[in-house]
Amino acid sequence: MNALAVRTTIHSTFDTLASLRGREFGAYLTETQYELTRMVRNPGVAIPVLLLPCALYALFALLIAGEAINKDPNLGVFLFAAFSIMSVTMPAMFGIGVSLALERDMGLLRLKRAQPAPPAAWVVAKIVAGLVLAVLAYAPILTLAVATGKLALAPGQVFALSGALMVGTIPFTAMGLMIGALCSGSAAPGFANLIYLPGCYLSGMFFPLPKSMYWQAPIWPQFHVEQFAMHMTGITKMQFEPLSMAIATMLGYTVLFAGVTIWRLSQKG
Amino acid sequence: MTTNGIQDQRLHALDAVRGFALLLGVAFHAAMSFLPFLPPGIWSIVDNSPSAFLGDAGFVAHCFRMSLFFFIAGFFARLLYHKCGARGFWTNRALRILVPLVVGWVIMVPLVFAIWGMGMEKMLNGAPPPPMPEMPKGWFPLTHLWFLYQLLLLYAAFTVIRALFVRIDRAQKLRNLVDAALTAALRLPIGVFLFGLPLAAALMALPFWFYWTGIPTPDSSLIPLVPATVGYGTAFVIGWLVHRSKGALAAIESRWFVHLALAVIATGWLLHTTHVSPLAQPGLTKTLFACIFGVAVWGWIFGLTGAALRFLSNYSPVRRYIADASYWIYLAHLPVVAALAVWVGHWPLHWGLKYPFILVVSFAVLFLSYHFLVRPTFIGKLLNGRKYPRKGAAAAVTPPAPPVAPGPQDDQPVAELRGIVKKYGTTTALAGIDVQVRRGELLAVLGPNGAGKSTAISLWLGLIEADEGEVRLLGGSPQDLARRRGLGVMMQDVDLPKELKVRELVRLAASYYDQPMSVDEALQRAGIEKLADRAYGKLSGGQKRQAQFAVAICGRPQVLFLDEPTVGLDIQAREALWASVRRLLADGCSVVLTTHYLEEAEALASRITVVTRGRVIASGTVDDMRALVARRQITCETRLAAEDVRGWPGVVDAQRVQDRLQITATDAEGVVRRLLSADEKLGRLEVRQAGLNEAFNELTKEAA
Numbered sequence: 001m002n003a004l005a006v007r008t009t010i011h012s013t014f015d016t017l018a019s020l021r022g023r024e025f026g027a028y029l030t031e032t033q034y035e036l037t038r039m040v041r042n043p044g045v046a047i048p049v050l051l052l053p054c055a056l057y058a059l060f061a062l063l064i065a066g067e068a069i070n071k072d073p074n075l076g077v078f079l080f081a082a083f084s085i086m087s088v089t090m091p092a093m094f095g096i097g098v099s100l101a102l103e104r105d106m107g108l109l110r111l112k113r114a115q116p117a118p119p120a121a122w123v124v125a126k127i128v129a130g131l132v133l134a135v136l137a138y139a140p141i142l143t144l145a146v147a148t149g150k151l152a153l154a155p156g157q158v159f160a161l162s163g164a165l166m167v168g169t170i171p172f173t174a175m176g177l178m179i180g181a182l183c184s185g186s187a188a189p190g191f192a193n194l195i196y197l198p199g200c201y202l203s204g205m206f207f208p209l210p211k212s213m214y215w216q217a218p219i220w221p222q223f224h225v226e227q228f229a230m231h232m233t234g235i236t237k238m239q240f241e242p243l244s245m246a247i248a249t250m251l252g253y254t255v256l257f258a259g260v261t262i263w264r265l266s267q268k269g
Numbered sequence: 270m271t272t273n274g275i276q277d278q279r280l281h282a283l284d285a286v287r288g289f290a291l292l293l294g295v296a297f298h299a300a301m302s303f304l305p306f307l308p309p310g311i312w313s314i315v316d317n318s319p320s321a322f323l324g325d326a327g328f329v330a331h332c333f334r335m336s337l338f339f340f341i342a343g344f345f346a347r348l349l350y351h352k353c354g355a356r357g358f359w360t361n362r363a364l365r366i367l368v369p370l371v372v373g374w375v376i377m378v379p380l381v382f383a384i385w386g387m388g389m390e391k392m393l394n395g396a397p398p399p400p401m402p403e404m405p406k407g408w409f410p411l412t413h414l415w416f417l418y419q420l421l422l423l424y425a426a427f428t429v430i431r432a433l434f435v436r437i438d439r440a441q442k443l444r445n446l447v448d449a450a451l452t453a454a455l456r457l458p459i460g461v462f463l464f465g466l467p468l469a470a471a472l473m474a475l476p477f478w479f480y481w482t483g484i485p486t487p488d489s490s491l492i493p494l495v496p497a498t499v500g501y502g503t504a505f506v507i508g509w510l511v512h513r514s515k516g517a518l519a520a521i522e523s524r525w526f527v528h529l530a531l532a533v534i535a536t537g538w539l540l541h542t543t544h545v546s547p548l549a550q551p552g553l554t555k556t557l558f559a560c561i562f563g564v565a566v567w568g569w570i571f572g573l574t575g576a577a578l579r580f581l582s583n584y585s586p587v588r589r590y591i592a593d594a595s596y597w598i599y600l601a602h603l604p605v606v607a608a609l610a611v612w613v614g615h616w617p618l619h620w621g622l623k624y625p626f627i628l629v630v631s632f633a634v635l636f637l638s639y640h641f642l643v644r645p646t647f648i649g650k651l652l653n654g655r656k657y658p659r660k661g662a663a664a665a666v667t668p669p670a671p672p673v674a675p676g677p678q679d680d681q682p683v684a685e686l687r688g689i690v691k692k693y694g695t696t697t698a699l700a701g702i703d704v705q706v707r708r709g710e711l712l713a714v715l716g717p718n719g720a721g722k723s724t725a726i727s728l729w730l731g732l733i734e735a736d737e738g739e740v741r742l743l744g745g746s747p748q749d750l751a752r753r754r755g756l757g758v759m760m761q762d763v764d765l766p767k768e769l770k771v772r773e774l775v776r777l778a779a780s781y782y783d784q785p786m787s788v789d790e791a792l793q794r795a796g797i798e799k800l801a802d803r804a805y806g807k808l809s810g811g812q813k814r815q816a817q818f819a820v821a822i823c824g825r826p827q828v829l830f831l832d833e834p835t836v837g838l839d840i841q842a843r844e845a846l847w848a849s850v851r852r853l854l855a856d857g858c859s860v861v862l863t864t865h866y867l868e869e870a871e872a873l874a875s876r877i878t879v880v881t882r883g884r885v886i887a888s889g890t891v892d893d894m895r896a897l898v899a900r901r902q903i904t905c906e907t908r909l910a911a912e913d914v915r916g917w918p919g920v921v922d923a924q925r926v927q928d929r930l931q932i933t934a935t936d937a938e939g940v941v942r943r944l945l946s947a948d949e950k951l952g953r954l955e956v957r958q959a960g961l962n963e964a965f966n967e968l969t970k971e972a973a
Contacts (some may be wrong), residue, residue: 026780027780030776030777031777031780032775034769034773035765037769037773038766038768038769041768041804042768103307106763106764107760107762107763107764108763108765108766110732110760110763111758111760111763111765113731113732114730114732114753114756114758114830115781116753116754116824117781118750118781119750176914186822259526259530263524266523
């Protein structure tokens with residue numbers, strides 16, 4: 001199939017679905033379709049998000065900790081989960097958050113509210129686009145890990161871990177939306193980095209923390225997503241909190257961030 | 270007396286809240302048999318599969334459900350009082366509250382005793398029943414109908430208190446102060462902390478207080494209990510006052526999330542504390558518990574009411590039906606739920622199966638009984654004031670008054686602002702304006718920057734809400750998505766996504782509408798077929814406006830809002846856009862246009878409204894405005910007195926400005942002729958034409 005044929009197929013699928021389920025559903029689909037179109041046409045935003053985690057994984061897991069992983073395969077799983085979390089959550093944070101902030105600056109959100117757009121259409125479109133980007137970012141890391149033999153998991157476990165990672169994007173999607181709702185377009189990338197990057201390091205995801213720093217690890221949502229992912233693989237060694245706690249915290253953060261977003265958007269639009 | 274013009278839509282939301290509170294009561298009672306700590310005899314049976322979860326959920330539901338009900342009851346009580354007067358109010362309440370109380374009690378009590386007896390027998394399994402415990406003096410089983418009794422007591426108390434207030438506070442000063450304080454407390458929001466204090470005090474005074482019960486239920490005596498009377502009384506008062514106060518509902522609506530969040534936090538703490546020690550011990554914890562209980566109650570009341578106002582204020586036939594059914598269902602549910610509990614009590618099944626079973630079966634029985642026995646009969650008329658003809662389900666859910674479908678009658682305005690006041694902090698953007706747009710006309714709104722034009726448009730677009738007055742779009746609220754499908758909009762200061770092509774932008778916008786025009790037609794009407802495949806980011810400023818125009822018209826709107834549409838357009842593009850607007854007008858579309866270009870208003874408008882400082886200072890047809898233009902200004906040095914000249918024919922106004930006489934005239938030639946003949950020494954004569962621009966400047970200056 002050539003590129004044109006692929007495009008025609010996708011278009012007709014969307015069109016059929018749209019006509020199937022009525023006007024509102026069609027609006028959701030069109031909105032999502034164009035959100036993805038915009039992402040494809042503006043690769044400048046997507047490329048760093050796609051490449052950075054993969055490069056960091058290669059550096060940390062393959063070069064620096066390569067020997068240690070050979071001795072303890074569980075560490076390999078832990079590090080793989082860590083960088084995968086980075087790869088799937090960055091699109092949520094930066095893709096969704098920054099673009100929302102920019103669109104608010106443009107007055108686009110105001111326009112959509114005035115137009116009879118279904119109120120949730122743009123949110124759904126952004127979340128879907130974020131998920132697609134997350135999958136695109138996750139695929140190279142997975143390939144790299146499997147190809148280099150640093151991921152000692154059965155296929156079922158890989159599947160469970162991948163599912164956990166996708167679930168783990170939810171609180172970060174909410175965080176991205178919150179930043180997009182709170183910041184202006186120019187400030188959003190800065191603030192997103194400010195609250196996202198420290199969490200990657202201070203949650204103990206990338207390297208072991210000194211004992212004196214343990215107390216603050218649970219502050220970061222990354223910690224809980226990592227714990228959730230480890231529970232899903234069934235490896236007990238690196239579990240520092242019960243599964244219920246990880247789920248509860250992720251849920252709590254999602255509610256908190258989404259709440260702030262809704263509050264802010266209802267105040268300012 | 271304040272009549273605050275509460276719209277029907279808001280009442281839909283409050284009806285939904287009342288229905289929710291009542292149905293929540295059914296779910297609560299269905300859980301009673303599963304509560305792990307309830308001694309036998311309190312409920313019809315103790316189930317063999319207790320549930321700590323239902324215990325906690327029951328606590329949460331029970332802590333606010335009746336207070337919520339009394340809050341809404343207070344609100345509607347005042348509404349009814351002011352609609353029907355004292356006599357009408359009491360007649361109505363006697364029929365709707367007193368009759369169900371008396372009749373319901375007569376039917377309910379034997380049933381309840383029989384079911385409780387069955388349950389007891391089942392639990393004892395043939396053993397002789399224990400002797401009945403001696404009932405305290407004044408014992409009277411009100412059953413769950415106690416709330417009707419309590420309601421009647423509150424109505425009576427309020428009739429008296431209201432009469433006193435009217436007598437003392439003749440000038441309304443005190444009442445206005447209370448209104449303002451209430452709105453402020455809701456906005457801040459500190460009401461949740463304050464309104465619960467009387468209840469907290471009453472609860473703290475209880476010698477034996479099981480935290481779980483919250484406000485002890487006054488169901489076993491005709492003598493009112495203090496905590497219930499204080500707690501539900503406060504809820505009733507606040508409900509009453511919310512109906513009085515102009516800004517209160519809006520405040521509740523805007524703070525729904527904060528209130529709900531406070532409710533969740535407070536309830537979480539309460540739950541935790543009940544787990545530590547179920548019976549209140551005198552001390553700090555008890556005090557704290559009582560106070561936080563108040564916060565939880567009011568957080569839920571305002572949070573749920575606000576969320577309903579925010580999200581459920583439109584008319585929905587299903588919600589209307591449920592709200593109508595809820596009163597009957599609550600009245601009738603107790604024997605049904607209790608009997609089902611007895612029936613399933615000893616089944617060897619987990620409560621996770623039995624509880625949903627009780628819920629589903631009882632709701633099925635109750636809704637069916639409502640649908641066939643109540644809704645079409647005199648019982649429905651008694652309970653809800655309305656009898657629906659028996660025409661099957663479809664007819665049963667037809668709305669009482671036909672909801673205004675998008676597309677109003679020809680003689681009705683398609684968009685309207687009525688007595689609108691809108692403030693941003695201390696600045697008043699609109700100070701009570703009335704504007705109407707009729708079908709097929711173009712209304713040009715003129716005014717200097719900051720006059721309130723954009724605020725008016727934002728109100729029509731449903732982007733903001735008015736502090737006072739009513740906004741109507743196509744016969745209803747612009748908040749309604751279905752109604753907004755009839756509008757098209759081109760806003761100022763909006764940039765569309767630069768990566769998308771013009772064709773795609775139009776297609777996206779068209780996907781929001783029911784019967785959009787084809788993308789090509791929209792592009793053709795906007796005169797930009799050639800730009801269809803250009804990315805929006807690559808267009809010039811004027812081309813961007815044209816693309817936005819195509820986006821605005823692609824849904825075949827009935828009302829089109831154009832906010833400064835031709836800024837940055839060259840003359841050709843502007844002419845093309847005007848031609849397209851004329852075509853839309855000819856098709857019956859109405860247009861609201863704000864502009865700085867007076868010639869644009871002259872070229873297109875059927876009517877012109879001039880707004881300055883949030884007020885309409887002039888309004889009329891283009892010809893009316895031309896009449897303003899036709900005036901000319903004559904200035905001269907003369908000995909003639911301004912008062913005399915003012916009386917001459919053709920003179921609109923005459924004033925002495927420094928040493929000269931300034932005359933505004935419609936017939937300048939005639940006036941000049943008479944001036945010259947009346948004063949031969951007249952000098953420095955000047956006659957000037959006043960353009961629309963000047964007329965407009967004059968007008969706005971006058972208003973300032």
